[in-house]
Amino acid sequence: MMLKTFILCAIIIAICIVMLSVQILLKKNGTFIKTHVSQSKEMRKRGISCVQSQDYAARHRQKRIKE
Numbered sequence: 250m251m252l253k254t255f256i257l258c259a260i261i262i263a264i265c266i267v268m269l270s271v272q273i274l275l276k277k278n279g280t281f282i283k284t285h286v287s288q289s290k291e292m293r294k295r296g297i298s299c300v301q302s303q304d305y306a307a308r309h310r311q312k313r314i315k316e
Contacts, residue, residue, distance in 0.1 A: 287299045287302060
């Protein structure tokens with residue numbers, strides 16, 4: 250019973266991996282979509298950036314004000 254469950258799970262995981270990689274395998278120069286905030290064109294159009302970039306900009310502005 251345990252072996253059948255393990256094999257079934259392994260098959261399901263293999264199918265999922267193949268389905269996730271279809272875009273990369275079938276497209277010429279295929280890549281995964283970019284999900285990071287700073288890499289999204291729509292987010293940049295709206296002026297939204299990642300927290301790390303906003304924090305860096307705020308700290309940099311504070312340094313200029315103090316000087």
